[in-house]
Amino acid sequence: MGCRDNVGFAMLDWALANAEAASLAEAWSVEDGPGGAIVLLDRDGVRSSASGGFASLEHGLPYTADTPSRFASISKHVLAVCLLRAGVPLDATLGELLDDLPGSWAQVRLGQALDMTGALPDMMEVLWQQGVPFTATLSGADIRAAMGRLPGLNGVPGDETAYSNTGWRLAQAALERRAGMSYAEIVSQLVAPFAPSIRFVSDETEIVPGLASGYWRDGADWRRGRYGFQYSGSGGIAGSAAALAHWGSALLAGRGSLAGMLARLTTPRHFNSGAESSYRLGLVASSLGGVRLAGHGGSLPGYRNHMLLAPALGVGVVVMTNREEEALWPAMRVLAVLLGQPLPRPALDAPTGLFVEDSGPFWAELSPGAISVMGGYEQLFVRGATGLRSLPAYLDIDLTRRGEDVLEGTIGGVPRTLRRASPQAKLDPRLIGHWRDRYTGARLRIRADGAATMPWVGASGLATALTPLPGGRALAELVHGPWRHRPCLWLQPDGSLRLVGHRARVLQFDRHDDEAPSEGADTEFGREACGAF
DSSP states (O other), X not given: OOOOOOOOGGGOOHHHHHHHHHHHHHHHHHHTSBOEEEEEEETTEEEEEEEESEEETTTTEEOOTTOOEEOGGGGHHHHHHHHHHHTOOTTSBHHHHOSSOOHHHHTSBHHHHHTTOSOOOOHHHHHHXXXXXXXXXXXXXXXXXXXXXXXXXXXXXTSOOOOOSHHHHHHHHHHHHHHTSOHHHHHHHHHTTTOTTOEEOSSTTSOOTTOOOOEEEETTEEEEOOOOBOOOTTTOEEEOHHHHHHHHHHHHHTOGGGTTHHHHHTSOEEOTTSOEESBOSSOEEEEETTEEEEEEEEEETTEEEEEEEETTTTEEEEEEESBSSOOHHHHHHHHHHHHTOOOOOBOTTSOOEEEEOSSSSOEEEEETTEEEETTEEEEOEEETTXXXXXXXXXXXXXXXEOTTSEEEEEETTEEEEEEEOOTTOOOOGGXXXXXXXXXXXXXXXXXXXXXXXXXXXXXOOEEEEOEEETTTEEEOOEXXXXXXXXXXXXXXXXXXXXXXXXXXXXXXXXXXXXXXOOTTOOSHHHHHHHSOO
């Protein structure tokens, strides 16, 4: 990372950090809405905590540091610890660890599946693209069966960071096969000496006593969050902020079975190019001023969390909330005060708008202080006079401005040149028509006026207005609950149509105008596709 840990323990300001945490938590209480807890920790345990708001709006229950919640993707590094302790080799292919995987999937190495370079399609996103909402109840067997129907990978393993939970789901299956017990049992045995209240749960229907309800804001109102898919080791752990802090403390101290484990989790990983990736084994390497950090966020509908550790200094912070709001920046604010380090400056004056590569499906949209890369969100900060960078939460971004209309640099390890998309772009007429995915049978329709009907529950279809891009491309928009997905429709040389997002890039549609419903067909698809949008 090119960073030295040059802050001494004498400079740690616990009082100021406590005050900053209390200020953030007080805002949740003043709002009288969902809340959260912020816990400061060191190698010896929990130093202090602040909390505010409600764990349950329905019942008026306060959120405290001991309120169980969902870790979401912070769960990943726990599975990585289990894999390392079990001696599962990172260079083994998934095919060596599991049977019945699609051919190209079997060649992906376990380490690549864990460090987000495995090019494995994320099953939540690929199912969303087929019209299956993430609120649908799907078992692990359902999801594995859907994997078997996919044609291949998103790309070349090792080339790029592209977030996917699928590799972690498969890694859990490999661990359970090796250990001969359920992952819930494995986690229970691992955490017992450090934070015994931490547990792995299978899905949202499993009872967790005292669990905070998750909420997201729909305009002025709060709504309950839902996630129907079976959880996996990628995000299924539940526990309180205090329990996660005790676990983080044990990692920092290397206590018991965790001796040396944090160093193994944060060992640099590399792309095929030889460049170093910021994403490691369920933890992301970043820095704050002169201090190296390791951490990870977690997000499920209605829950947002972040854990940040400064390994060399033996300190850290946990932010856990039941509200659909960014958690990395509050964690960074508290840690910056503790360490006496300046916060990076948000790139509020960076060019805003939609940028695309000259060809292919890659796009990014900038807003003040943030960037969405094919749907993957990162906050954006100033680097020098013309540079822009992420912290990162998971996706390493380093760009240079070339005026207001061109961005050059690397995103997820890949060199990119992005140019401002013209707002006057017209829909390519070759996109117009009815299309069917060659592997799953999912259907979509694109109209001449730029409206489209995307696959959705059953045959109902979901209306969207396309954003035209040059070169036979257009962006769709799928909104469900608090989450927004913007896949790129990308015309191929053979006349087929690819549907490409950050996490899922495998669906390929062929033209099927001859099988389209008639304008008067009495089907849900026909009514939606032929009606006014």
